[in-house]
Amino acid sequence: MTYIAKPKVHHPSLKKNALGLTRRDYEGAITTLCAGCGHDSITAAIVQAFWELDIAPHTVAKLSGIGCSSKTPAYFLKEAHGFNSVHGRMPAIATGAGCANQTLTMIGVSGDGDSLSIGLGQLCHAIRRNVNMLYVLENNGVYGLTKGQFSASADPGSMSKKGEANTMDAIDSVLLALTLGATFVARSFSGDKAQLVPLIKAGLAHKGFAFIDVISPCVTFNDHEGSTKSYAYTREHQVEVVQADFVPMRDEITAEQTPGAAKSVMMHDGSWVTFRSVAENYDATNRDAAYNYIRERQKEHEVLTGLLYISADSRDMAEQNELIPGPLTNLPFETLCPGSAELDKLMARFR
Amino acid sequence: MQRTNTNDPSYYHKVVDCQWGCPAHTNVPEYIRLIAQGRYDDAYILNRESNVFPGILGRTCDRPCEPACRRTRVDGKPVAICRLKRVAADHKSDDIKARLPKAPAQKNGKKVALIGAGPASLTVANDLMPLGYEVTIFEKFDRPGGLMRVNIPSFRLPPEVLDEEIAAIVDMGVDVRYNSPVESLEALLATKEFDAVFVGSGAPKGKELEIPGRRESDQIFIGIEWLESIHFGHVNSVGKRVVIIGVGNTAMDCCRSAKRLGATDVKVIARKTRKYFKASPWELEDAEEEGIHILENLQPVRFIIENGVLTGMEFDKFVSEEVDGKLVQTPAGREILPCDTVVLAIGQDNAFPWIERNIGLEFDKKWDMPVVDKKTFMSTRPGVFFGGDAAFGPANIIWAVEHGHQAAISVHQYCQGLPLTERPPDGMTLASTKMGLHEWAYSNNYSGAPRQKMKHVEMPKRFDGMSIEVEEGFTEEQTRAEVQRCLNCDVQTHFTDNLCIECDACIDICPVDCLTIAKPGDEADLRTRLMAPAQNLDQALFVSDPLKQTGRVMVKDENVCLHCGLCAERCPTYAWDMRKFVLSWPHASKVETPAAAAR
Numbered sequence: 001m002t003y004i005a006k007p008k009v010h011h012p013s014l015k016k017n018a019l020g021l022t023r024r025d026y027e028g029a030i031t032t033l034c035a036g037c038g039h040d041s042i043t044a045a046i047v048q049a050f051w052e053l054d055i056a057p058h059t060v061a062k063l064s065g066i067g068c069s070s071k072t073p074a075y076f077l078k079e080a081h082g083f084n085s086v087h088g089r090m091p092a093i094a095t096g097a098g099c100a101n102q103t104l105t106m107i108g109v110s111g112d113g114d115s116l117s118i119g120l121g122q123l124c125h126a127i128r129r130n131v132n133m134l135y136v137l138e139n140n141g142v143y144g145l146t147k148g149q150f151s152a153s154a155d156p157g158s159m160s161k162k163g164e165a166n167t168m169d170a171i172d173s174v175l176l177a178l179t180l181g182a183t184f185v186a187r188s189f190s191g192d193k194a195q196l197v198p199l200i201k202a203g204l205a206h207k208g209f210a211f212i213d214v215i216s217p218c219v220t221f222n223d224h225e226g227s228t229k230s231y232a233y234t235r236e237h238q239v240e241v242v243q244a245d246f247v248p249m250r251d252e253i254t255a256e257q258t259p260g261a262a263k264s265v266m267m268h269d270g271s272w273v274t275f276r277s278v279a280e281n282y283d284a285t286n287r288d289a290a291y292n293y294i295r296e297r298q299k300e301h302e303v304l305t306g307l308l309y310i311s312a313d314s315r316d317m318a319e320q321n322e323l324i325p326g327p328l329t330n331l332p333f334e335t336l337c338p339g340s341a342e343l344d345k346l347m348a349r350f351r
Numbered sequence: 352m353q354r355t356n357t358n359d360p361s362y363y364h365k366v367v368d369c370q371w372g373c374p375a376h377t378n379v380p381e382y383i384r385l386i387a388q389g390r391y392d393d394a395y396i397l398n399r400e401s402n403v404f405p406g407i408l409g410r411t412c413d414r415p416c417e418p419a420c421r422r423t424r425v426d427g428k429p430v431a432i433c434r435l436k437r438v439a440a441d442h443k444s445d446d447i448k449a450r451l452p453k454a455p456a457q458k459n460g461k462k463v464a465l466i467g468a469g470p471a472s473l474t475v476a477n478d479l480m481p482l483g484y485e486v487t488i489f490e491k492f493d494r495p496g497g498l499m500r501v502n503i504p505s506f507r508l509p510p511e512v513l514d515e516e517i518a519a520i521v522d523m524g525v526d527v528r529y530n531s532p533v534e535s536l537e538a539l540l541a542t543k544e545f546d547a548v549f550v551g552s553g554a555p556k557g558k559e560l561e562i563p564g565r566r567e568s569d570q571i572f573i574g575i576e577w578l579e580s581i582h583f584g585h586v587n588s589v590g591k592r593v594v595i596i597g598v599g600n601t602a603m604d605c606c607r608s609a610k611r612l613g614a615t616d617v618k619v620i621a622r623k624t625r626k627y628f629k630a631s632p633w634e635l636e637d638a639e640e641e642g643i644h645i646l647e648n649l650q651p652v653r654f655i656i657e658n659g660v661l662t663g664m665e666f667d668k669f670v671s672e673e674v675d676g677k678l679v680q681t682p683a684g685r686e687i688l689p690c691d692t693v694v695l696a697i698g699q700d701n702a703f704p705w706i707e708r709n710i711g712l713e714f715d716k717k718w719d720m721p722v723v724d725k726k727t728f729m730s731t732r733p734g735v736f737f738g739g740d741a742a743f744g745p746a747n748i749i750w751a752v753e754h755g756h757q758a759a760i761s762v763h764q765y766c767q768g769l770p771l772t773e774r775p776p777d778g779m780t781l782a783s784t785k786m787g788l789h790e791w792a793y794s795n796n797y798s799g800a801p802r803q804k805m806k807h808v809e810m811p812k813r814f815d816g817m818s819i820e821v822e823e824g825f826t827e828e829q830t831r832a833e834v835q836r837c838l839n840c841d842v843q844t845h846f847t848d849n850l851c852i853e854c855d856a857c858i859d860i861c862p863v864d865c866l867t868i869a870k871p872g873d874e875a876d877l878r879t880r881l882m883a884p885a886q887n888l889d890q891a892l893f894v895s896d897p898l899k900q901t902g903r904v905m906v907k908d909e910n911v912c913l914h915c916g917l918c919a920e921r922c923p924t925y926a927w928d929m930r931k932f933v934l935s936w937p938h939a940s941k942v943e944t945p946a947a948a949a950r
Contacts, residue, residue, distance in 0.1 A: 003789040003790075003923075004795060004796045004797075004915065004917070004919065006860065006862050007796075007797035007862045007915055008797075008799065008862075009426065009797065009799070009862060009863065009913065010424055010862060010863060010864070011863045011864040011882075011883040011911060012424070012865070012911065013883050013884060013886070024862075031921075034923065035856055035920065035921045035922060035923045036852070036854040036856045036921070036922065036923025036924070037854075037856070038854065039857040039858055040855075040859055040860075041854065041856070041859055042861035043859070045860075095733075104364075120679075189856060190855070191853060191854065193855070217854070219852075219854065219923040220826075223852070231854060231900060232851045232900055233851060233900060233901045235853075241811055276696075299601070316916065325407070
């Protein structure tokens with residue numbers, strides 16, 4: 001970690017967004033992660049995305065579990081609500097928070113241990129329920145906080161820092177999400193903010209569970225030769241298949257923003273996500289085709305990135321369950337808690 | 352864009368804006384750190400190496416360093432560099448005497464004559480005495496210091512400060528011949544007594560204003576001559592209503608002196624608007640604080656003399672407006688200002704009536720100025736050198752000092768039979784300031800403290816006499832706050848290209864968006880593609896070689912870097928390091944002579 005706080009002064013030309021806030025107003029405490037951690041770059045991308053979307057920090061809920069990744073919500077949007085849950089249980093807390101207040105913009109930050117080992121079941125059900133949130137999985141292939149053991153996302157044959165090869169197969173979070181019916185699936189790289197920031201913006205606008213797996217090298221335990229999650233390996237093997245861009249509602253889509261064979265999907269709030277397949281014949285709106293293509297290319301050791309799948313007709317948890325709109329705290333007490341007579345009536349229906 | 356050559360001392364030198372801006376290249380950040388540590392003697396000695404007169408300049412310098420200071424671009428106000436220099440001079444101990452340069456008992460057999468005992472000549476003496484030269488100074492007055500003594504009023508510069516710093520040089524054994532104006536250079540050269548002659552006689556002639564009435568009153572004075580007369584006690588009163596013509600620093604000294612001689616209504620007259628005033632902003636402020644009115648848009652037409660007595664002055668009035676960044680003035684009638692005394696402070700000229708024009712020392716036809724080489728300071732007559740205001744016209748003390756340093760190198764080379772054109776090179780050392788994981792050998796935390804305001808002696812009290820020093824100097828608390836405002840620009844962000852893994856950590860942490868990893872391009876293009884546009888073209892871009900993972904380049908806009916070291920702290924591979932840059936600037940002592948080489 002770093003001892004001095006990041007000085008408050010900023011560049012004289014630093015811009016303000018529609019709320020009159022600068023990018024610096026979306027920062028949090030100074031990071032305590034290792035120098036060079038990919039997670040810090042993702043944090044910077046999150047800061048940039050929220051600033052660009054003019055989202056007021058106090059309307060945001062930041063949720064996380066345990067791990068290096070799960071520390072990062074402390075490093076952005078210091079004025080947002082936050083919940084640091086038990087290991088792997090963030091999706092349950094997010095589900096509850098989403099039920100209690102649908103007006104919150106929810107962002108969950110997790111890691112490969114938190115999501116794919118201890119919290120795998122939780123993740124699966126959050127996807128299945130289509131909780132309206134952005135879920136960022138900071139994927140470095142190791143348990144950094146416990147000194148670099150392989151995680152469930154480590155590729156077979158990948159070498160540990162000590163020199164041992166991983167023998168087990170990897171759980172690929174993107175394929176998992178596609179299988180479980182996720183409505184927004186993307187993969188990106190912490191070292192590529194030009195790609196990551198628009199994806200985060202699109203994910204925040206998506207109504208439903210927006211899943212972004214971000215390869216985020218662990219400089220301390222997994223950035224050596226033989227690693228398949230290092231900066232160098234990811235840069236060599238990254239292939240962007242779909243370039244996505246986010247167009248806010250207030251802007252019209254112009255020809256300039258959608259050159260070539262670009263497609264666009266309208267989000268629930270009237271904003272657009274436009275995307276263009278870099279790979280020939282890749283269709284980011286076809287789940288099965290996307291799944292097959294990703295598996296196919298994985299055999300060639302390609303790390304496919306971009307907006308890999310988006311569903312145009314996502315129905316989120318609140319919609320499916322006909323939850324009342326708005327925060328529960330705004331309901332009159334009598335409505336929220338109708339009393340024992342009403343409870344007895346309800347119970348009678350089950351007798 | 353090619354990789355920035357950081358091995359060239361001038362790249363990092365330029366990043367230290369204050370040091371680059373200082374004609375003598377004083378190592379400002381280092382002496383400020385020394386003051387912060389309470390090491391006033393060390394700070395004084397470091398200052399003295401470059402600017403020779405820390406106590407004098409700490410009160411009177413034109414401070415080219417301060418407008419250059421990076422802090423101005425960060426929070427609007429520069430570090431009070433000049434007044435911190437005075438702190439070092441005020442608080443130094445008596446131990447300093449042992450650390451001042453000394454002349455060897457064994458002389459080198461070469462004799463040098465210096466004309467005028469002002470800052471330029473004194474600097475030459477300061478540099479040559481320790482090398483064994485026998486130095487003689489010819490001074491027209493009965494005391495040394497030149498304009499520093501006779502033109503700068505003692506309420507700005509106490510005589511004791513002058514005495515002490517001049518004595519440090521003269522006491523090395525300089526033969527100063529007072530009341531000895533040189534009346535013929537030809538005659539001096541004919542004595543063949545000296546191996547070299549240095550002319551540091553200043554620009555001693557005040558500019559005239561020949562308009563009707565000029566010769567009809569004894570209450571019309573030339574600024575610098577008037578200040579001299581006050582200094583020598585020949586003038587000790589003035590009319591109640593005083594008009595000063597001109598708005599340079601001499602005018603400021605004149606108007607404030609008038610106040611102290613008993614004037615009650617003092618006006619300073621400017622031909623143009625404030626933006627074009629020659630006086631330093633702080634000198635204008637100090638004068639206005641004392642109730643002096645500065646009137647713009649007036650041009651003198653005539654002096655009004657009634658029955659042989661000056662009663663006023665008539666001016667053409669103008670209305671000014673800025674059109675496309677240029678001042679356009681249109682006449683707007685006339686105005687009469689009643690007054691009892693007028694002081695003309697509209698500039699100075701050189702005067703060399705004592706240099707014969709047939710001794711092989713060429714004079715410029717247009718300006719009647721000696722032709723002097725800008726690097727070697729030698730005239731067209733070998734062995735005769737010029738420096739200070741005498742060389743290229745009126746400038747300031749700190750320029751005179753640097754001229755003195757450079758001329759001393761030339762004199763030394765000339766006397767040792769070395770070519771003058773082969774100057775000793777500038778050099779640098781770069782040393783890492785890393786002390787531990789997050790610890791640096793300098794205080795890297797940013798202080799948001801505002802610039803400290805100098806306290807002045809209270810208003811009526813300060814007018815009691817000419818020699819009550821107005822500025823009280825910084826208090827300990829003020830000093831403590833002000834030193835922390837320095838950004839330590841000499842602690843350089845040093846980049847090692849092949850260590851970078853492009854993790855973005857430095858870019859994400861930089862508070863002022865200095866850094867970008869970008870696709871290569873030419874400079875004009877790169878400047879538009881950075882985290883923050885690099886629009887200050889005076890400030891350099893650092894560009895690395897293509898980085899090994901993506902072929903992109905690391906770009907740093909030096910403009911508003913806080914030198915906080917966070918890029919280096921967050922760098923996992925030590926590609927960024929904070930390295931202290933120490934400039935070695937050529938002085939006479941660094942000339943490689945055959946004798947020195949033999950030793």
